[in-house]
Amino acid sequence: MIAWAGDNIISSLGFTTEACYRSVEAGRSGVRLHSPFMGLAEPLMASLIDREQLNDSFAAAYSSSDGYTALEKAAILSVGRAAAQAQVDLSDPGVLLVFSSTKGNVHLLDENESQPHREHIYLWHTARLIAERFKNPNEPVAISNACISGGCAQIVAMRELESGLYHHVVVVGVEMLSKFIVSGFQSLKALSPEPCRPFDAARAGLNLGEAAATIVYQRVDREEKSGDVALLRGAVRNDANHISGPSRTGEGSLLALQALLREVARSDVAFINAHGTATAYNDDMEATAITRAGLHATAVNSLKGNFGHTLGAAGVLESIISAHALKRGALLPTCGFKAGGGELRLNVLDKAGRTEKPYCIKMLSGFGGCNAALLFKYVKEERPCRNP
């Protein structure tokens, strides 16, 4: 079994998972108007990590900053905290680091950035810096698979653990915003000038966000027992349709969902945490895939209204919040959602609720036509888990 051993989130809503979770539960958003943002003409509605708090927290935890970028500091801080919670010694050769980011330190391409070490622009270099910080002896795996990266990283973790080579895998997803990323999304006309409204009839685009998020997974060679949260299955499928437009039929997402749901009753799924970016096409595509998969009655939420779209960190961050919700028997509200629309009606959560069901699903979609889905299970405290 691939069991959850620890986690951490660093975002606009706090530097611990608990702080972020409570904000989501209360329907709070870290999305704010930033004007001007890095010399861009348009103001930016986004969820940003407080740089001062980041620097202070890093300085308090680590004596030297070793010329780390803000992204590297956030990732190191998050990994350190998650590992401490999981009580894992990262210098152990049985521990592997898996790094997920779409753009890493791409801001260093800007002529105005001082770049004493050019290598920081390479994703593998950032992954190595994090591993080296904790004296981990293994070459880290670095994934850059657009906005499903954080889901792929967990699937890699699951497979590496199952291979038996490692006993713990630390998955870290991190993304910081730059003029590079923001101007690109502006050119795609994908950004909403208002706080985003996932699955809402009046949704008008996405908000970007920054985060570092870490999950520590461990291989447990025993039967599941009460209190365990397990990553049961994960699948990645491509739409084979368009590099930047979601499939109208939701083909890749549908296939990923179907791969998860073999041997699992749909009525046992507590909720689906959708990608839910609040762009017209993404949310329609997911609604189509969820409906086609026979999950139209299942509760659905999106966390993009709380954290914005944190790109390569999103899969890790949103899996953490979802796993904690599953463990607490909670259905979390979709910040920004008021009323659905269109032909496809999903059971979108507009307020907090309770659930007793054991499974939840995390969905992700990204450019390049890629889609991922993960299936988590919580073994309830009161239920005996021995043979029937």
Add this chain to the structure above:
Amino acid sequence: MPQSIKRYSYITDRLALVDGKTLPVAAAEATEEGNFLTLLYRSLGIDYPKFFKMDSLSKLGFLASELILKDESPRFTPREDVAVVCLNRSSSLSTDVQHQASIQHEDSCYPSPSVFVYTLPNIVAGEIAIRNKLLGETSFYVCREWSAQLLLRMASLSFCDACTRAVLAAWVERFDGVSEAFMMLVERDGLSGIPFSAEHVEMLYQNTKTQNT
């Protein structure tokens, strides 16, 4: 049954090989960078206008996959059992610098959406999936340098999905004057072919690469 390599291809900015054999593409006619890829495209006699919209990383990967798949039959029927796994050193930096140049100066900040979409390395895997209607897993990893061991390991991870019966596994690098694609079609239950081991992958890569010098 062990996994085996059914076919492999290699492309740089001046030559292309399939299964270690050089293709007759007139490199001498390629007068500027990227021109060779267009000549190679034309020499294959395929009609796929999307090719001309791709960035150079995608063109490299796309052509490497065409060389491998052109004789496969049936082709273009949707299938979920083929994965595309790519690795490189520089992610999409070759296109990232183009996007950066378009936003560098505040008085002339005109980012292009058609450039920006290629600032993700996994787009090359998506382009191959679209062309061939591959609905399986697509993945992109970055690492410090070419590694047969890592390419083997990452392709093997895709075989962990019970659905996957074949993997297009590739090293596709383009940045800082380097332009190189090495791709293999690896089958889960190949009846014949080269054993999919780190030693064989390294040997195929090195043998092919030396023909480039």
